[in-house]
Amino acid sequence: MSAMHISTPKPQNATQKVVDALALAIHEHRLAPRTKLGEDEIGEIYNVSRTVVRAALQSLAHIQLVEIQRNKGAFVASPTPREAREVFEARALLEPRTARSAAGRATPNDIEILNDHIIQEHAAIDAGDNGRALNLSGRFHIEIARIADQDTIGRFVETLIARSSLVIALYWRRESALCESHAHHALVQAIADGDDQNAEELMQSHLVDLNSALDLRDRPVQAQNLRELLQTSHA
Amino acid sequence: MSAMHISTPKPQNATQKVVDALALAIHEHRLAPRTKLGEDEIGEIYNVSRTVVRAALQSLAHIQLVEIQRNKGAFVASPTPREAREVFEARALLEPRTARSAAGRATPNDIEILNDHIIQEHAAIDAGDNGRALNLSGRFHIEIARIADQDTIGRFVETLIARSSLVIALYWRRESALCESHAHHALVQAIADGDDQNAEELMQSHLVDLNSALDLRDRPVQAQNLRELLQTSHA
DNA sequence: TTGTGCATTATTGTATACAATAGTGATGCG
């Protein structure tokens, strides 16, 4: 209880803060699948009550980043090989469409944002920060969905990419190249050119490539601690 | 406070009970878009604390059946014409695929379930219970997604159909035939025959028909009370 | 009458307290 009554910066959305922090930690692979997410523990880390922690966990459970077992608690989700396959099947169904639509609507500003993403991605890779690179790579796809201006499908894509982080954590084979930002670059080019057909095809093949870099076999994953992994991001 | 300490049948999942009750009420059009869902009020109706009501409302908010405005409360969602269009675009993207997949996997038991749905649907229409008919019609589509055995996409379809209830409540033009269960029947036939191509096409045209029965113009909708509408279902 | 400001009320956001369930470890018996 360090913050007593002074400067407890809880301006709004305490729950969302926790959601974002946990989601980021999962996306960056600081929290491994099956890690137990105790309510008290998280509450202490972020200085909020269990009430908001529970709300945050339920929110994350809904997008299947965590799994809640009644009377047992919340754990970082651990997609089965089958679920992993489904996630990428769904992406293959939705994302080429968003890429096509984005190609028809992207403004110069949008292109700039996408290119910026790629630059940051490269920087993260060079810095050896694979977690951050992975997160940025995912947000690149989300950004395309946003540009496509289809909220409903975009929201689906968002959850699929979130789950993809878990899939990659579990099933990525390290032999393959980490993040083929070449594919991202070509995609941006097609979108910038307004070449919707090409954008659609590039996205499709990009997803096929991603999928082929997975090794969908069962694999045990041990849980990790928690506090030190989260507190760095809390700062 | 009728149930004091005797027979308070709260065996499990109090939250889910509330979620299901509210979702059903919305699906059956007993709760109109924009209706205020006060926490105390709902808690009294179902004899649960605000804690579980809030959890239920958050759950419903995530699938966009209700909209939560901070410090204002929860309201039955009211999709804009644009959102309505997006919902059906997404359905057109996903459901033909699930129909095709279902055609390849349906067991005789599955076919029986689908036919049963159609029968119940007819019965509801004959009984003049449009709300129930609409709900059954939606569950027919969900059942197909279940048969398709694609959990991820199936979950998306589920949320889309939920939102479709709201869209229909707002934008359905009464001139059109209420529920063309003829389309459903043909679909079941194709699925039963394992004719995946036909199933896919039938679903696609079915959705086009549905969409063309909508009149996507802004329309004001007044909120309703609440208690009497819900208590009948609580019984 | 109409509009503005303030006080009051109602409702939601958060924290805490209590209840119920599951996990844990010691003890005792076979």
Next chain:
DNA sequence: CGCATCACTATTGTATACAATAATGCACAA
């Protein structure tokens, strides 16, 4: 030594209490 039982602890589920924000209505003046 192994294992089952049971008490105890830890954690989650639910309810209630308190805090903060928004809605309401009244008074009063233009």
